[in-house]
Amino acid sequence: MPLVTTTSPTESPGTPGTPGPPSDGTAPTGAVVLRARGLTKGFAGHTVLEDVDLELHAGQVLGLVGENGAGKSTLMKILAGVHSPDAGTVEVAGDPVSFTHPVQAQQAGLSTVFQEFNLLPERSVAENVYLGREPRRRGLVDVERMHRDTEELLEGLGVTGLRAGQRVRTLSVAEQQLVEIAKAVSYDARVIQMDEPTAALAEHEVELLYAVIARLTARGVAIVYVSHRLKEIFDLCDTITVLKDGRQVTTRPAGDLDDAELVRLMVGRSISSFFPDPLPGTEVGEPLLELRGAGNGYVDGVDLTLRAGEVVGIAGLQGSGRTELLEAVFGVRPLTRGTMRVGGRDVRPGSPRAAIRAGLAMVTEDRKATGLALNQTILDNALGVVRAVFPRRTGAARRDLPGLLSSLEVSARATDQEVQFLSGGNQQKVVLARWLATDPRVVLMDEPTRGIDVGAKHSIYELMRALAARGVAVLMVSSELPEVIGMSDRIVVMRDGRVAGELPAGATEEQVLQVATGVDA
Amino acid sequence: MSALTRRTTPLTSTGIVLVLLAVSLVAGFVLTAVEGRNFLSSGNISALLTGISILGFIAIGQTLVILVGSLDLSVPYVVSLVSVLAAGTMAGQDGNVLPAVALALLVAAAVGLVNGAIVAYLGVHGFIATLGTGLVISGYLATNYQGSHGSAPRSFRLVGATQVGPVPLSTLILLGCAVLVVLMLRRTRVGHHLYAVGGNREVARLSGIRTSVPVLVAHTLSSVLAALAGLLLVARLSVGSPTIGSQGDYDLMSIAAVVLGGTLLAGGKGNVVGTLAGVAIFSVLDNVMGVMGVSAFLQDVVRGLVIVVAVAVYARREIDRRPARFERPTGLDAALQEAK
Numbered sequence: 003m004p005l006v007t008t009t010s011p012t013e014s015p016g017t018p019g020t021p022g023p024p025s026d027g028t029a030p031t032g033a034v035v036l037r038a039r040g041l042t043k044g045f046a047g048h049t050v051l052e053d054v055d056l057e058l059h060a061g062q063v064l065g066l067v068g069e070n071g072a073g074k075s076t077l078m079k080i081l082a083g084v085h086s087p088d089a090g091t092v093e094v095a096g097d098p099v100s101f102t103h104p105v106q107a108q109q110a111g112l113s114t115v116f117q118e119f120n121l122l123p124e125r126s127v128a129e130n131v132y133l134g135r136e137p138r139r140r141g142l143v144d145v146e147r148m149h150r151d152t153e154e155l156l157e158g159l160g161v162t163g164l165r166a167g168q169r170v171r172t173l174s175v176a177e178q179q180l181v182e183i184a185k186a187v188s189y190d191a192r193v194i195q196m197d198e199p200t201a202a203l204a205e206h207e208v209e210l211l212y213a214v215i216a217r218l219t220a221r222g223v224a225i226v227y228v229s230h231r232l233k234e235i236f237d238l239c240d241t242i243t244v245l246k247d248g249r250q251v252t253t254r255p256a257g258d259l260d261d262a263e264l265v266r267l268m269v270g271r272s273i274s275s276f277f278p279d280p281l282p283g284t285e286v287g288e289p290l291l292e293l294r295g296a297g298n299g300y301v302d303g304v305d306l307t308l309r310a311g312e313v314v315g316i317a318g319l320q321g322s323g324r325t326e327l328l329e330a331v332f333g334v335r336p337l338t339r340g341t342m343r344v345g346g347r348d349v350r351p352g353s354p355r356a357a358i359r360a361g362l363a364m365v366t367e368d369r370k371a372t373g374l375a376l377n378q379t380i381l382d383n384a385l386g387v388v389r390a391v392f393p394r395r396t397g398a399a400r401r402d403l404p405g406l407l408s409s410l411e412v413s414a415r416a417t418d419q420e421v422q423f424l425s426g427g428n429q430q431k432v433v434l435a436r437w438l439a440t441d442p443r444v445v446l447m448d449e450p451t452r453g454i455d456v457g458a459k460h461s462i463y464e465l466m467r468a469l470a471a472r473g474v475a476v477l478m479v480s481s482e483l484p485e486v487i488g489m490s491d492r493i494v495v496m497r498d499g500r501v502a503g504e505l506p507a508g509a510t511e512e513q514v515l516q517v518a519t520g521v522d523a
Numbered sequence: 524m525s526a527l528t529r530r531t532t533p534l535t536s537t538g539i540v541l542v543l544l545a546v547s548l549v550a551g552f553v554l555t556a557v558e559g560r561n562f563l564s565s566g567n568i569s570a571l572l573t574g575i576s577i578l579g580f581i582a583i584g585q586t587l588v589i590l591v592g593s594l595d596l597s598v599p600y601v602v603s604l605v606s607v608l609a610a611g612t613m614a615g616q617d618g619n620v621l622p623a624v625a626l627a628l629l630v631a632a633a634v635g636l637v638n639g640a641i642v643a644y645l646g647v648h649g650f651i652a653t654l655g656t657g658l659v660i661s662g663y664l665a666t667n668y669q670g671s672h673g674s675a676p677r678s679f680r681l682v683g684a685t686q687v688g689p690v691p692l693s694t695l696i697l698l699g700c701a702v703l704v705v706l707m708l709r710r711t712r713v714g715h716h717l718y719a720v721g722g723n724r725e726v727a728r729l730s731g732i733r734t735s736v737p738v739l740v741a742h743t744l745s746s747v748l749a750a751l752a753g754l755l756l757v758a759r760l761s762v763g764s765p766t767i768g769s770q771g772d773y774d775l776m777s778i779a780a781v782v783l784g785g786t787l788l789a790g791g792k793g794n795v796v797g798t799l800a801g802v803a804i805f806s807v808l809d810n811v812m813g814v815m816g817v818s819a820f821l822q823d824v825v826r827g828l829v830i831v832v833a834v835a836v837y838a839r840r841e842i843d844r845r846p847a848r849f850e851r852p853t854g855l856d857a858a859l860q861e862a863k
Binding site (some may be wrong): 105 | 706709710711712714715716718719722723726727729730731732787791792849
């Protein structure tokens, strides 16, 4: 397996914590900088993290892996001071700490680079790095010193070509991430947590990040590295902690693990019974959605055929272009290249309205932001799309609505209830009703079961099967591999904005991950 | 690393508004010359600058409030309130000038503090909060004052009449205030935090900033600057008037000047220099159209068009997009990039 090592020009690897698997598999020898014991956290009576221990040594890179919902982000947020644990202790360099505000965690030397950057786009690099702690001289902000210090920080990270006075909005995602890292370092961080730091980076930018991490560890900073990309975990980490369903499965030196072993530890469960099989009588028929060489700024060269009666899953890492593909098909970010056919007719929707007219529907990823008008009623939400796009069908849709809602098993007092008072699962069913009321031929679903309980998930799976049996084509994006595997008749795997491969039903999680990460195990 | 370095730097919004100001000055010069008058005569320059100062004070304050993510609709009523209070207290006596000015500034600061507190602690948007306080003040004025009130002594009227060459004293005071506010925005923590809170309140909070402070400061300064405008009006007109502020449409005109100056209505981005340029553009437009005898209706049409077109240009540039992976942005954005 070809490993990318640091490409830092001024520094050769050889210090503790240098990227690359430690050959002997022994633990690093730096002093303990972070020790967590028995961390436990629950939300609304549901335990999401249970009795997790962590120990980090200076200069060490700890990989934190696990499936979605395994508790990684909860653990990170506890260490970042966003959540307080229900039980357990945290020590930084031997001193017990507890945080009620994220700034306290940073002051204690525990910084976190979240996936959603905490930056002000209209302010300069220096102003962002020193936000809330602007250096002063004689009562006034010492801008020169702020710029000087920022440039020193960036230089210390081996970053050139970024100026302290540049506006953050003009920076690429990779550069913004460097600003976040510089901010973390400016707090004299002993530990920096990085949440999926490469999710939005291009390949050459990933190497830049590796070089920055190498410099940090050489200075004795410990890194908690959260990623789905196993290749990076093995490239960078000395120790790997696997979480599953909120519990710590194992913590081992990276040298004692390999890809296959790690994936087995992450997955390790049976998924067969939970997902309903295709209904009897479901027939795979005509192609309803065909893409040939389709692309725009976000996806490229996509060939895809979706037939009536099929449920096709799109898998891929975060940032691989899954959502962007659905958005391209649905006219949110219209295709600029290639051809697209819906039901045999050439269409290339330039707007969601055009896509809806062509018979498409799209259940978006974030139902609260883009799926529903939360302060409007079930009735208005469910009829929203029909009213806007097919006004003449509104009357019929309104008559059919009670039947549709009860077939979706929406539990609500009445259709004039505001959707904000419904549970996540019921809200999602209203989203589905909203789209099914348009009688679509192709339904695009982005994370259709995110954040809803098991029962609601199951009924959404059954609905997908029922749609397929009626001759509708379903294209589903999901980050949850068991869901993709359990529901899909075929699995399309994306990587870096392109279709990396297609797998038949019954593929294993290992196979999907291999295609998604581009690692051969 | 080379990918990090090359990058075009398009003209900033402030750059655009300064160019627009220069264009309007040249156009003003030419059009005035066509009418057989001299745009740069000292009389006309002083008329231009006089036209700037009242709205200038108010617009500087409005800039602060908009930067922090709020709005101030109470300014015209503060102007009126200050004018009757100050003129009434002065009552034509030289010895009363200082107490009158002090009273005016204190009352205005109190109004601003209340505005800021409603926004910061009650979570009411500035639009509503200041609409409310503005109505309260206007109700007080309507029931307690009819017609002009009080009078300014000669010593105070001099503030409005003195000139240094063609430059009115009021313009110098305005510039002094502008310099102080620029210094505050660039060189004090509260100035930096004002941008931070207006840009993203949550990011500011997570960075350990007390988000109420910049809001209180911006609203207080806005009212105090409106009070300066009110005092200047008393000096010019020598009496106070309970309707002088609302006659000037200072609320909407100041917001228009701020936005024309390139400040984002949503907050977090902008500066005072742009605002002053915005005010100056309005002053030049009024001056030139006055010389040319353009009808009042057409004057409003031109002002309206200038605001809408300028903001439409900025809006094209503000669109935040995820960086494209496979192609450069197309269409108008590319054209705008090329044009620069």
